[in-house]
Amino acid sequence: MFVKISVFHIIRDHFSTLRVYRGGNGKKLSVSKRDVFLFYVVPMFVAIATYFWGNLSLGDEVISILITSLSIFAALLFNLLILIYDIITKREHSKRMTEFLKEIYANVSYSVLISVLSVVAILGGLFHFSAKWVVISINLIGFYLVTHFILTLFMILKRTHALLAAEMRERNHRTGA
Secondary structure: OOHHHOOHHHHHHHHOOOEEEEOOOOEEEEEOHHHHHHHHHHHHHHHHHHHHHOOOOOOHHHHHHHHHHHHHHHHHHHHHHHHHHHHHHHOOOOHHHHHHHHHHHHHHHHHHHHHHHHHHHHHHHHOOOOOHHHHHHHHHHHHHHHHHHHHHHHHHHHHHHHHHHHHHHHHHHHHOO
16 A cells, blocks of 8 residues: 555665675675664764753754755755766666665665655654653654764765766776876
């Protein structure tokens, strides 16, 4: 029934990019504990520190800024998906480069998803709940998702930079520049 809106494959594909590669054969091994810690545990600490020690909560001004920023990033990331698709389809790539492109595609898709989930969570801050635990939960979830999004965005930036640098090197090699 919910097949058309299921996002589990996006999450699964992204999580599969958090694997350790070993040796010259490029074989994927186990999930990187460091990556899982960085992308899923560190945001929890940042959210707690931001809310409890930083005295920052999702007020109307913060909500407006975050929603605007996340919406802009989501649109830019959609454009990046198109760019990656164009790179994939324009010519043949090595097996390693094709795998790298698929991973970036999975990361970008996941970031769009996290951006949307962040906006939904942050919108909860516009409602004035009387239960303190609801307010705290909304703040922690919002800050967690935003921190997770930013870290994932840094990973995408690094990977996209590496991808485009490799594409430019290969183009220069083909043209003799």
